[in-house]
Amino acid sequence: MVILTLNCGSSSAKYQVYDWDNRDVLATGVVERITAAGSCITHKPKGKDKFFLESPCPTHKEAIELILNAITDKDHGVIKSMSEIGAVGHRVLHGGDKFTKSVKVTPEVLKVFKSPEVSGLGPLHMPANIMGIEAAQKVLPESVPQVAVMDTAWHQTMPPSSYRYAIPKEWYEKYGARRYGFHGTSFLYTAKRASVLLGKDPKDTNIIIAHVGNGASMCAVKNGCCYDTSMGITPLEGLVMGTRSGDMDCALPFYIMRQTGMTADEMDNALNKKSGLLGLTGLSSDRRDIAEAAEKGNPDAQLGVDMECYRLKKYFGAYIAAIGPVDAIVYTAGVGEHSAMIRGKALEGLEHLGIKIDPKKNKLSNTGNAETCISADDSKVKVFVIPTDEELVMTEDAVKIMEGTYDVHTNITYSFQSKDYKNKAREEGLKKELEKCPELASIIVRP
Numbered sequence: 511m512v513i514l515t516l517n518c519g520s521s522s523a524k525y526q527v528y529d530w531d532n533r534d535v536l537a538t539g540v541v542e543r544i545t546a547a548g549s550c551i552t553h554k555p556k557g558k559d560k561f562f563l564e565s566p567c568p569t570h571k572e573a574i575e576l577i578l579n580a581i582t583d584k585d586h587g588v589i590k591s592m593s594e595i596g597a598v599g600h601r602v603l604h605g606g607d608k609f610t611k612s613v614k615v616t617p618e619v620l621k622v623f624k625s626p627e628v629s630g631l632g633p634l635h636m637p638a639n640i641m642g643i644e645a646a647q648k649v650l651p652e653s654v655p656q657v658a659v660m661d662t663a664w665h666q667t668m669p670p671s672s673y674r675y676a677i678p679k680e681w682y683e684k685y686g687a688r689r690y691g692f693h694g695t696s697f698l699y700t701a702k703r704a705s706v707l708l709g710k711d712p713k714d715t716n717i718i719i720a721h722v723g724n725g726a727s728m729c730a731v732k733n734g735c736c737y738d739t740s741m742g743i744t745p746l747e748g749l750v751m752g753t754r755s756g757d758m759d760c761a762l763p764f765y766i767m768r769q770t771g772m773t774a775d776e777m778d779n780a781l782n783k784k785s786g787l788l789g790l791t792g793l794s795s796d797r798r799d800i801a802e803a804a805e806k807g808n809p810d811a812q813l814g815v816d817m818e819c820y821r822l823k824k825y826f827g828a829y830i831a832a833i834g835p836v837d838a839i840v841y842t843a844g845v846g847e848h849s850a851m852i853r854g855k856a857l858e859g860l861e862h863l864g865i866k867i868d869p870k871k872n873k874l875s876n877t878g879n880a881e882t883c884i885s886a887d888d889s890k891v892k893v894f895v896i897p898t899d900e901e902l903v904m905t906e907d908a909v910k911i912m913e914g915t916y917d918v919h920t921n922i923t924y925s926f927q928s929k930d931y932k933n934k935a936r937e938e939g940l941k942k943e944l945e946k947c948p949e950l951a952s953i954i955v956r957p
Contacts, residue, residue: 511596512536512589515904518642519635521545523573526901527581527588530596530909533925535935536588537581541573553580561586570645578649597655597912599904600643601695603635604628605660607686611918612663612907615643615656627686631743634782657908664694664919667735691739693721695900697729698919700842702927703896705734707881707955708837716836718829720822721898722852723843724752724795730829735920737833740825746782749825750818752795755785790814797845797852815855822856830863838892839865847878847897857893864890871953879940882953894955899933902926929957
């Protein structure tokens with residue numbers, strides 16, 4: 511059985527084709543510039559050459575068709591026909607307080623997604639998520655289950671003291687104004703993997719996870735469940751991100767709007783797309799560009815580095831205070847997996863809390879293909895770098911819903927919770943990395 515996972519944005523659609531029977535990734539890819547000129551697909555099939563094609567995609571329907579044509583093509587495809595697709599898993603940004611776990615998409619579910627109570631909580635992402643679901647429904651047979659995997663579901667275990675805001679109670683009761691948190695599938699995967707690496711049951715594990723990419727958030731995991739997280743009702747709150755401001759005085763937007771005459775929509779756009787590291791430096795949202803500029807003496811770039819790492823450090827300290835003794839710190843996502851500089855600087859000076867990084871190990875860890883330990887041998891708290899696998903969580907949720915065995919994460923066991931679990935899709939890449947750098951083997955963690 512094959513599971514297709516889709517992550518649809520406003521102008522892109524990322525996908526993965528997974529062979530469930532053999533536990534292997536058959537293909538990955540992305541359709542870019544949907545609704546704009548120059549729409550194209552980049553398709554990466556296992557064991558075959560990468561395929562690129564420009565093709566008009568005025569809507570997400572054409573994009574989904576492009577994906578299905580690519581994966582069934584006689585030359586670069588990975589399945590013979592669409593009949594092999596058992597289910598489609600869709601990443602959905604927001605479930606609000608209506609959905610606390612993944613769910614099979616029905617007309618009633620789709621209606622709730624479109625309602626102001628839910629879609630209004632994620633106006634930048636929800637329309638694209640919904641378009642992806644509807645496009646897949648149009649292209650695939652009705653018999654193929656469509657499954658919505660909510661980014662917010664993992665965080666439903668937070669206590670009210672973590673998720674409520676100190677605002678009028680009516681706003682919470684009438685409009686669902688509360689902290690929801692995001693990157694849920696990433697946190698679920700890395701939390702479960704960290705427990706495996708520690709040799710502990712999830713219910714006995716306390717960890718802090720930093721998902722650092724263009725979008726970034728942190729999660730305090732107490733006894734295997736989310737206790738607090740840095741993003742809020744939307745993905746804007748929390749850390750300094752690529753283009754998002756993160757934490758600030760909530761009166762600041764009103765002050766700037768009065769000074770400039772900006773509208774609410776213009777302010778929303780500025781805080782989400784023109785702030786963060788891009789706004790601070792005026793250069794880029796890419797950490798590599800900023801690090802290079804900082805090394806050359808650019809003061810704005812150096813400030814961006816300092817602010818991002820300081821914000822991370824503040825959250826590490828706050829979450830250690832919140833959940834008590836910590837078993838491990840976990841870095842994940844693009845920046846977390848590859849930037850030794852940000853990882854090290856954010857944990858610098860925390861030896862008094864039992865956290866001590868080994869600089870050599872930290873520098874060696876620059877892979878998305880292996881789980882590594884970068885803490886010093888005498889560090890009381892382990893520091894892991896765990897490449898995330900959100901697509902696998904989506905795949906397994908879809909399979910479990912098809913089988914009727916799905917439940918909240920505390921009541922089910924994922925395949926990657928086994929100490930014998932191996933990610934076949936990453937083995938070839940790791941082999942090549944080890945050939946270039948044999949020392950990498952010394953920091954790889956094997957349960």
